[in-house]
Amino acid sequence: MQSQHLYDTGTLEKEINMSKLKGKVAVVTGASKGIGAAIAKSLAAEGASVVVNYASSKSGAETVVAAITSAGGKAVAVGGDVSKAAEAQGIIDAAIKNYGRLDILVNNSGVYEFSPLEGVTEDQFHKVFNINVLGVLLTTQAAAKHLGEGASIINIGSGVSSLTPPNSAVYTATKGALDAITGVLAKELGPKKIRVNSVNPGIVDTEGTQSAGFIGSDFEKGLVAITPLGRVGQVDDIASAVTFFASEDAKWITGERVIVGGGLR
Numbered sequence: 001m002q003s004q005h006l007y008d009t010g011t012l013e014k015e016i017n018m019s020k021l022k023g024k025v026a027v028v029t030g031a032s033k034g035i036g037a038a039i040a041k042s043l044a045a046e047g048a049s050v051v052v053n054y055a056s057s058k059s060g061a062e063t064v065v066a067a068i069t070s071a072g073g074k075a076v077a078v079g080g081d082v083s084k085a086a087e088a089q090g091i092i093d094a095a096i097k098n099y100g101r102l103d104i105l106v107n108n109s110g111v112y113e114f115s116p117l118e119g120v121t122e123d124q125f126h127k128v129f130n131i132n133v134l135g136v137l138l139t140t141q142a143a144a145k146h147l148g149e150g151a152s153i154i155n156i157g158s159g160v161s162s163l164t165p166p167n168s169a170v171y172t173a174t175k176g177a178l179d180a181i182t183g184v185l186a187k188e189l190g191p192k193k194i195r196v197n198s199v200n201p202g203i204v205d206t207e208g209t210q211s212a213g214f215i216g217s218d219f220e221k222g223l224v225a226i227t228p229l230g231r232v233g234q235v236d237d238i239a240s241a242v243t244f245f246a247s248e249d250a251k252w253i254t255g256e257r258v259i260v261g262g263g264l265r
């Protein structure tokens with residue numbers, strides 16, 4: 001009698017070929033660069049067809065799409081400002097038009113502007129809240145009509161909502177709001193078997209944090225000094241956590257926020 005082994009060659013090959021997101025369709029907002037670009041590539045590598053959204057960097061989004069399609073995946077670049085209802089709707093419509101369904105929404109688009117209390121302005125407040133909070137609500141509202149049992153929404157929050165660093169009142173407030181929205185929507189969409197979770201990165205080396213001057217700054221050094229794993233995050237560190245939450249591996253997890261930051265608290 002031939003002995004059966006859990007990880008014999010046939011079983012292992014079968015498992016390797018079973019991409020976790022095969023047949024699924026994902027929208028990643030703000031995927032022209034940084035964390036969003038890595039998330040789009042990671043979801044595509046697991047078999048998802050991906051709408052790669054951008055606001056201004058069309059060529060960045062097209063580069064991400066080219067990387068995915070040249071590796072045999074499916075992706076399309078779609079412009080749209082998440083803070084405008086019609087454009088948020090257009091991003092979601094592109095998923096339906098191109099791929100016929102929607103299973104995964106990653107609300108990644110975000111801007112950060114740090115300033116001390118005396119530097120807070122009405123314009124800054126409305127700009128950052130419109131993109132980081134209203135944008136998530138508008139995009140999720142448009143997506144929810146198409147999402148069904150087993151769908152997953154992942155909000156990219158930030159470790160700042162736990163750390164509350166100085167000079168970040170507006171930005172940190174947006175991410176605190178996002179934590180709250182994740183909890184609310186997990187309850188609201190739970191009856192439809194749609195999961196909603198937050199992935200809250202610690203400091204990550206991206207185009208955004210580089211141009212904001214965070215990378216290489218004393219702020220970064222201070223954060224790394226209190227990070228148990230002792231380094232700055234890389235975009236792949238965040239993308240793999242998001243891909244887990246998008247997959248069936250996380251089927252019993254909703255309403256959670258996870259800090260993905262090398263132990264930074």
Ligand SMILES: NC(=O)c1ccc[n+]([C@@H]2O[C@H](COP(=O)([O-])OP(=O)(O)OC[C@H]3O[C@@H](n4cnc5c(N)ncnc54)[C@H](OP(=O)(O)O)[C@@H]3O)[C@@H](O)[C@H]2O)c1
Nearest residue numbers: 030032034035054055056057081082109110203204206208
């Ligand atoms: N990097 C970090 O250390 C860190 C830490 C914690 C949390 N986060 C969060 O992670 C997310 C991504 O950060 P990142 O560092 O990767 O940022 P990034 O490099 O600055 O990229 C931001 C992305 O958001 C898009 N975007 C900006 N405004 C938009 C709008 N109105 N509509 C649609 N897309 C818009 C940009 O598109 P265009 O380029 O096309 O304009 C770009 O693709 C943000 O939500 C951020 O708050 C980042």
